[in-house]
Amino acid sequence: MPQILPPSANLAVRLALVGAVTAGAALLWLFGAVDRSSWVTRAGAAPAQPVPFSHKLHAGGLGLDCRHCHTLVETSPGAGMPATKTCMHCHSQVFSDVPLLEPVRVAFEEDRSIEWVRVADLPDFVYFDHSIHVRKGFACVTCHGRVDQMPVVEQPVALTMRWCLDCHRNPERYVRPLEQVFSMSWEPEGDPAAVGARLARELGLRRPTDCSFCHR
Amino acid sequence: MKRLLERREFILSALAGAAACTRQPREPIVPWGASPEAGAPEEPLYFATATPLGGFGLGVLVKSLAGRPVKVEGNPEHPASLGATDAFAQSWLWSLYDPGRAQTITYNGRPRAWADFTEWLRRALQERRARQGEGLHILTQTVTSPTLAWQISELLDAFPAARWHQYEPLSRDPARQAARRAFGRDLHTVYRFDRAECVVSLDADFLAQGAGSVRYARDFMRKRPRLMAVETMPSPTGSKADERRPASPTEVETFSFALAANVGLLPAAGPDDGAARWARELMRHRGASIVVAGDQQPPSVHLIALAMNHRLGNLGRTVQLTEPVEALPALELASMGELVRAMEGGDVEMLVMLGGDPVRDAPADFDFGAHLREVKLRVHASHYFNDTSRLADWHVPEPHPFESWSDIRAFDGTVTIMQPLIAPLWEAKSFHELLAAMRGRADLSGYELLREYWRGRAYGLFLRAGRSLASEEEFEAFWRRCLHDGFVAGTAAEPLAVEPRPDLVALLEPPGRAAPLEISFRPDATIWDGRFAGNAWLEELPKPITKLTWENAACLSRATASRLGLASSDVVELRLDGRAVEAPVLVVPGHADGAVTVTFGYGRQGTGFDAGRLRTSTSMFSSGGLELRKVGRRHALATTQEHHRMEGRPLLGGGRPAGARPPADGYAWGMLIDPAACTGCNACVIACVAENNIPPVGPAEVLRGREMHWLRIDTYAEGPEEALEFVHLPVMCLHCENAPCEPVCPTGATVHSAEGLNEMIYNRCVGSRYCANNCPYKVRRFNFYRYADHGTAVRRMLYNPEVTVRTRGVIEKCTWCVQRISAARIAAARSGRRIRDGEIVTACQGVCPSEAILFGDLNDPESRLSRLLAARQTAGLLEQLGTRPRTRYLVRERRDG
DSSP states (O other): OOOSSOTTHHHHHHHHHHHHHHHHHHHHHHHHHHHHSHHHHOTTOOOOOSSOOOHIIIIIISOOOHHHHOTTTTTSSSOOOOOHHHHHHHHTTSSTTOGGGHHHHHHHHTTOOOOEEOSSOOOTTOOOOHHHHHHTTOOHHHHHOOGGGOSSOOOOSOOOHHHHHHHHHOGGGTOOOGGGTTOSSOOOSSOHHHHHHHHHHHTTOOOOOOGGGTOO | OOOSSOHHHHIIIIIHHHHTOOOOOOOEEOOOSSOOTTOOTTSOEEEEEEEEETTEEEEEEEEEETTEEEEEEEOTTSTTTTTOOOHHHHHHHHHHTOTTSOOSOEETTEEOOHHHHHHHHHHHHHHHHTTTTTTEEEEESOOOOHHHHHHHHHHHHHSTTOEEEEOOTTOOHHHHHHHHHHHSSOOEEEEOGGGOSEEEEESOOTTTSSTTHHHHHHHHHHHOOEEEEEESSOOHHHHTOSEEEEOOHHHHHHHHHHHHHHTTSSOOOSOOHHHHHHHHHHHHTTTSEEEEEOTTSOHHHHHHHHHHHHHTTOBTTTEEEESOSSSSOOOHHHHHHHHHHHHHTTOOSEEEEESSOHHHHSOGGGOHHHHHHHOSEEEEEESSOOHHHHHSSEEEEOOOTTTSOEEEEOTTOOEEEEOOSSOOSSOOOOHHHHHHHHTTOTTOOHHHHHHHHHHHHHHHHHHHTTOOOOSHHHHHHHHHHHHHHTSBTTOSOOEEOOOOOTTTTTTOOOOOOOOSSEEEEEOBTTTBTTTTTTOHHHHTSOOTTTOBOSSOOEEEOHHHHHHTTOOTTEEEEEEETTEEEEEEEEEOTTOOTTEEEEEOSOSSSSSSOOGGGGOOTTOSSEESOOEEEEEEEEOOOOBOTTTTOOTTOOOBOSOOOOOOOOOSSSOOEEEEEOTTTOOOOOHHHHHHHHHTTOOOOOHHHHHTTOOOOSOEEEEEEESOGGGOEEEEEEEOOOOBTTOTTTTTOTTOOEEEOTTSOEEEOGGGOOOOOHHHHHOTTOOOEEOSSOOSOOSOHHHHTTSOTTSOOOOTTOEEOOOSSHHHHHHHHHHHHHTTSOOOTTSOOOHHHHHOTTOOEEEEETTOTTSHHHHHHHHSOEEEBTGGGSOOBSEEEEOOOOOOO
16 A cells, blocks of 8 residues: 655654744743733723823822812722712812813712712722721822822822732832822932831731632 | 742633733713712711511611612510521522512502502592491401501591401411410410520421521520420421421320320329320429421420419419400401402402412412402512412502601511611602502602501600600601611510410310321422512522422331332422322431322422422411322422532541641631531521522522522431431631642632631632542532523622622622621721620621620630630531541530430
8 A cells, every 4th residue: 555645744744843832831921921912901002081180280280189179088998089069169169161071060060970980990709908908008199190290180000919919918118108108209218118118017017818808 | 949830820821811811891980979978989878777578577787789688687675586597588689689570559450650540549539438438348357557557447446347357378376266265365475585495396496497487596506405306397496406396297296185184183094104205204394495496387286385384383484375466356268258258249349459469379269259259459569479469350469668658566576677778779658658648648659658657656665665746856866776786675565464264275175096198288398378489599408308499299107118119309290188289209218107298389480399388277387187299290300409418528626637737827717616606597698699609590400409509508417317416517618728629729819818718719710620639628619601690780789899790600609798808907997996705796796696606716815716615615517538627526525314
């Protein structure tokens, strides 16, 4: 019986084998790369909002405290989004007729909500609590960035588990005095490592990495 | 040494990408228009209200998150609850979000507006007004609601010739008849198990059934009096008896007579050692004993119980008689009989049926459905569009108890004003609104009607308390107080000092010889009289003792089964007085010989068989003359009895290998379970389901052993058939310190926390199921399919947002309610303190009527848990395996003699 395949077929098979392994590895790498990409994590993305609210103007320019609008941040898991009425406290007096604020006025008159687009979004299987982070000396700016410099608010970092754990494992690198939690521009005086270690001791910080602290 | 590639890095570099290459959708944030006073949307609000069953209420606190009721807890200040609930109270959440509820007013099946109905009603009643309402009949279930009773009596004033009938398929007629014979009037009985030393149950399941059972279980388990029970079908109460005697319905009656003879009430009929011993025990505890007759026992047994309690000096002490709690106590079978006779005679022109499903529930010989067809004008109001609704012209959806205003009385008469937590999800009109419409006031809301009644009532209550109700502000304060507390203070029925007539039992005829085969009709432990049929949370609960789900069976004893040549799963034809129904047989250990027990209410939703078709007005609760014929088919019963077996290993007391103590800093959680207190009532199982978003899987999946309950109650029956000892063992994840599930997980999805929790991380789980294989307790559950309903919008409202809703392909198991631990930890850390003992109450612990479950901190030597562990002998389940379970069980102290 004659040979069906010529000897050169050996090479083809070898190449195919190597190619399959390479392609598999490349595919896995691609999956990983896509998953970490800002397209998936939405880091740096600044979605359009129904009202072009500027944190730069309100928090930066006017110097409003974060808690003026995010009232629940010290007491509840969510930071709290301002009710339409909160906007109208000021905007019934100032800029009460600019067209940009028309959606706010309509919502207020109709007692409706303004549907904002969530910028800092965690997966549903992560249970994050603002109140305890704030109480333990972790600042708004650490996760949300310099919102006082953002005309349109964006998420500066990718909210991945690795990023969360970096802080949960080394809280002394990020901790602040409690009175500086809502400050946008605090810098430690002296050696940051020494200040962090002292604060971590004073605040009784642990290194909480138990899964069930965030996943349940 | 650092490994070349850490597991985490490997997953990060490749697999996580493959597993999670979905991009999260953008989600909106929807803040308030104007912030309400209540605060954060994540902060739960609790509203005090009540859940109804058979006309009686159980005080509850319903947890509401962002406007959604998501969990039912007991009301610690309500006398019927004391913080606990039964399984039924929990199940109301499922029906709240049930899209199968009636959603619109219909006329002959076609949608109509409320205005159309009220216009029709106005005309129909106008015709009848001239004749004083002759031909108008109203059928309700048992009514304890003061407002509803007031409205009905107003209506009857306006239509003096109209008639009001009451009917519950599980009526308490025999007890009412006995009270009328003994006292010449209606009286209500309240038992004080907290004062009892010795209790005899005459087929009474007082620990798990009836309006007062939650309170009774609490009182009973705190006091632990000696309990002797005679019963046909093993019940939760019987399973806790120190001495238990199986007896067919006739034998229960005969035994009651023997007992009465032994306390000197009757001439002795024949020697009965058991009766003599029990009677001696009772007489040793004069004034501190209780004889309880079951609601389904004939009047003679109730009379005997009354007479014995009288003779033993228990009346007024452990057995308190009060004014009736029902608004108009009626012999309900007779009341229904009158209605049916009137329908037969063509005297009923208009029938308004408030609640229930009489076409199904009424005794079969009444043939209610056929008579109903002859009535000219038919109105029915109910939660579901049922068989009666189909035969009615008009159907008005009844709002859910959490959607409407009403009031109701508890087993001791305490009134709760039921407040809504959510606007009706679909169109619905409460009975109050419907009755107001009959009086021409269709514009009045339930709220206004309740307020109107209570404004009048408050004057009387204030007067009795020696105060006067001077102003509207005072009424407002009273109203707010009632809503806040969950009950109206001072409305409990006062115990009366009454004497029964002396010749109570002398005239009683002892029963004749027992028929060769008797049938006993019982309420179902999960769907009650059928009103909860289709409630998947309840349907999937394994019934106490039988562990049957989704259906009923003809239960009989081993001896009777072998006499008749039957085995479990055989289908038989049950024939009684010419009526027949086919049913699968289930052999139940401890069942009385010569009797078959069936529960009614099934056969509606395609599961089980309708035992109600055998039930006639002469055999409401039991009957002789049952014939049983093997059909030759077999039917696989969806029982969980043999699921999750622990391989026959010695369970408790297998010895305890040495091991290290948990770390002494931080918290070390632990749990203690008292099997001796557990009645197997299932309240914990369904509370766990509600708290932890555990999906029902349906009968087909249960048959494959795939039920998802994190907490199961294993029931063991030991000893000879006539003196079986039952043990209920609640088993959930025991959070082993040396957990066998953890090292076998390929992805590290189940790991240990510093506080001693065996954690289950769903988003890491890839579904290898190695952990479930390696768990000796079989407490891990796998989502073979996507059991949780992610799609139906209204069903999604049911989920507790504090707990992940699991999807297909992941393992899940008891977390010790880690969400409650987290909430307490954060609250404590926020105010810079440790978590207080008792601050964390797991869902199962919170609802347990008999306080069988305790959760606490092992590192706190002063916690209740630590103190009990130090003081009492405890054992770990399968401890000999070296798993070092954190959940421990109290070793039962046996009572001799």
